[in-house]
Amino acid sequence: MRWALAVVLALGACVTASDPPVAARGLHVDAGGLQPVGTPLRIDFGRAEAGVIAAVTRVLGAGPVAVTTTGECGAGPVKAAQW
Numbered sequence: 001m002r003w004a005l006a007v008v009l010a011l012g013a014c015v016t017a018s019d020p021p022v023a024a025r026g027l028h029v030d031a032g033g034l035q036p037v038g039t040p041l042r043i044d045f046g047r048a049e050a051g052v053i054a055a056v057t058r059v060l061g062a063g064p065v066a067v068t069t070t071g072e073c074g075a076g077p078v079k080a081a082q083w
Contacts, residue, residue, distance in 0.1 A: 026059050053081055 033044035064081040
């Protein structure tokens with residue numbers, strides 16, 4: 001029984017690029033931004049970084065584990081926060 005539980009936990013920890021981890025935690029991603037599950041409120045793309053991080057932190061109940069900047073992405077550097 002312990003072995004089976006360990007396998008289930010290990011498989012549950014695996015995440016691939018095709019998995020929707022954000023949606024599973026209470027946010028739905030669409031073309032316009034983020035939609036917290038169960039509310040009509042939105043966190044639209046184009047908002048100030050500090051406001052987006054604060055809003056997502058409230059929805060998920062924890063702050064980002066990393067905030068990084070990608071040097072060149074088409075129009076310039078892109079900053080990304082990861083929960």
